Amino acid sequence: MATRRVPLVLLACGSFNPITNQHMRLFELARDHMHSTGQYQVVGGIVSPVSDGYGKQGLVLAKHRIAMAKLALQSSDWVKVDEWESQQPDWTETVVTMRYHYGRILEQFEQRTVTHVDSTTPLSSPSPQLKLLCGADFLDTFKIPGLWRDDHVQEVAGRFGFVCVSRGGLEPERVVHESDTLSRHSQNIFLVREWVKNETSATEVRRALRRGLSVKYLIPDSVIEYIHQHNLYTEDSERRNEGTVLRPLAKQAQQPVKSLDD
Amino acid sequence: MEGQSVTKVVLLSCGSFNPITNMHLRMFELARDHLEDTGQYKVVKGIISPVGDGYKKKGLIDAYHRQEMAKLATENSDWITVDAWESLQPVWVETVKVVRHHYHEMLAAEQKNDDVDTVKYAKKRRIEGNYFEDSSHDKRRGGPQLMLLCGADLLESFGIPNLWKQDDIAEIVGRYGLVCITRSGNDPHKCIHQSEILWKYRKNIQVVQEWVTNEISATHVRRALRRGRSVRYLLPDAVVHYIQEHDLYSAESEQKNADVVLAPLQKYTGASSS
Numbered sequence: 409m410a411t412r413r414v415p416l417v418l419l420a421c422g423s424f425n426p427i428t429n430q431h432m433r434l435f436e437l438a439r440d441h442m443h444s445t446g447q448y449q450v451v452g453g454i455v456s457p458v459s460d461g462y463g464k465q466g467l468v469l470a471k472h473r474i475a476m477a478k479l480a481l482q483s484s485d486w487v488k489v490d491e492w493e494s495q496q497p498d499w500t501e502t503v504v505t506m507r508y509h510y511g512r513i514l515e516q517f518e519q520r521t522v523t524h525v526d527s528t529t530p531l532s533s534p535s536p537q538l539k540l541l542c543g544a545d546f547l548d549t550f551k552i553p554g555l556w557r558d559d560h561v562q563e564v565a566g567r568f569g570f571v572c573v574s575r576g577g578l579e580p581e582r583v584v585h586e587s588d589t590l591s592r593h594s595q596n597i598f599l600v601r602e603w604v605k606n607e608t609s610a611t612e613v614r615r616a617l618r619r620g621l622s623v624k625y626l627i628p629d630s631v632i633e634y635i636h637q638h639n640l641y642t643e644d645s646e647r648r649n650e651g652t653v654l655r656p657l658a659k660q661a662q663q664p665v666k667s668l669d670d
Numbered sequence: 671m672e673g674q675s676v677t678k679v680v681l682l683s684c685g686s687f688n689p690i691t692n693m694h695l696r697m698f699e700l701a702r703d704h705l706e707d708t709g710q711y712k713v714v715k716g717i718i719s720p721v722g723d724g725y726k727k728k729g730l731i732d733a734y735h736r737q738e739m740a741k742l743a744t745e746n747s748d749w750i751t752v753d754a755w756e757s758l759q760p761v762w763v764e765t766v767k768v769v770r771h772h773y774h775e776m777l778a779a780e781q782k783n784d785d786v787d788t789v790k791y792a793k794k795r796r797i798e799g800n801y802f803e804d805s806s807h808d809k810r811r812g813g814p815q816l817m818l819l820c821g822a823d824l825l826e827s828f829g830i831p832n833l834w835k836q837d838d839i840a841e842i843v844g845r846y847g848l849v850c851i852t853r854s855g856n857d858p859h860k861c862i863h864q865s866e867i868l869w870k871y872r873k874n875i876q877v878v879q880e881w882v883t884n885e886i887s888a889t890h891v892r893r894a895l896r897r898g899r900s901v902r903y904l905l906p907d908a909v910v911h912y913i914q915e916h917d918l919y920s921a922e923s924e925q926k927n928a929d930v931v932l933a934p935l936q937k938y939t940g941a942s943s944s
Contacts, residue, residue, distance in 0.1 A: 429692065429903040429904075430903075432902070432903045433902070433903045433904070436900035436902050436903065437900070439900070440898075440899045440900055483907055603890060604885055604886050604887070604890050604904065605883050605884075605885045606883065606884050606885065606886065607882050607883040607884065608882055608884060609882070612881070612882045621703045622699035622700070622702070622703055624695070624696075624699050624747075625692040625693075625695045625696045625699065625906075626692075626696070626882070626884075629746055
């Protein structure tokens, strides 16, 4: 008997400052890869822009980042923008965001299983999973002192898992290798090799915009229009939060390690 | 406007566009930004000229589809257009001839817009006679320029035996000019340095550094499609839909022309008449 595929949702957390074609490519690559393992059915994608409380330099207002992501994803039939994280009063740890979304996914899944009791619905569909979608640079941040709590890395890697898209190098394998926590959960870390070298980063896009250079074909036209309408991404906007300590660093520094039930 | 005159430029990009990708389109944007940044140029038009089926490159699908996709890709551009002249020719056309064709079209369009100006006419006749004797860049003062837009790989291809006629290279670079977008792994400056012709006309070659490496190659796109993978966000959505609708790019389509010699190689290594 064929094993049923596990329904899978991919969650991408980040600044999305602004969202780029490369961000959206991550979802496409991850979906193809997870399907090709034969074990998963990707049923949804979530873009979760970080809240303003993150304090990263150059971060424009969440309402703009959300609006741009919505415009960019208008034509996608499976990836959606979620505002929950951006609406929280303080910066939210990734693991907390994951717990929130996982809770909702389980709820929806349980509702569907209860209401659709007919002969066409498989009664015993495997439980859905949520995995964190990221680039290799994200995995690298685990080693920055004070940025992540060990127990959080443990939970994201152990309980949820990653789908990490790299740009052709062996970097993510090395990062996993050099981390005991990640190595312990390597079967939960899916590495997707992206052979098309594409360094379109939001940082580069902002740089080009500041200099009045074209970003067409790097981000959707609708997002370009929005940026011009609201005059986002100037030298001024890039100086926002200059000198501010990144919120996770500030938070981790002042708290002793708390229990898992935040 | 200002005292210093700004030269109007039309950028022409020749290639397979099999299929067109966001990278092809980016090249135009990068080239325009670069040229206008020098303060000497105003880029007024971009032309995409897909090669004809007679080129016989492996995996080259019908020109009709490549044209249509390029049109869809440039729908949202107010300055980049697609031209079918090259693809409609019965046999493969050398790049230099495509350049000449578009140069004359450009001049004709300019003259339509100008009042009768006998000085300009005289200048044009003089240019056509003496283009090899004067290698200085600014010999068509005030007149519009047509430049060939390309990647560093095209520059390197000048060195492949029997792919290009030396005279053609000299004319393209000497008379018209090149705007070359770098790609990681290619060093256009080295390429120019190592070629006598390119070195001679180096002032006509604008090298544009692409800081954001973006190597969406059509070869990669076709490979992904063959394997049923997504190519979304590598090409404009309209092009992705078109490919799906017409079921282009399969293992079969990639075998097209597999046993045929590329047209330029056939031409330059075959019969002596050319």
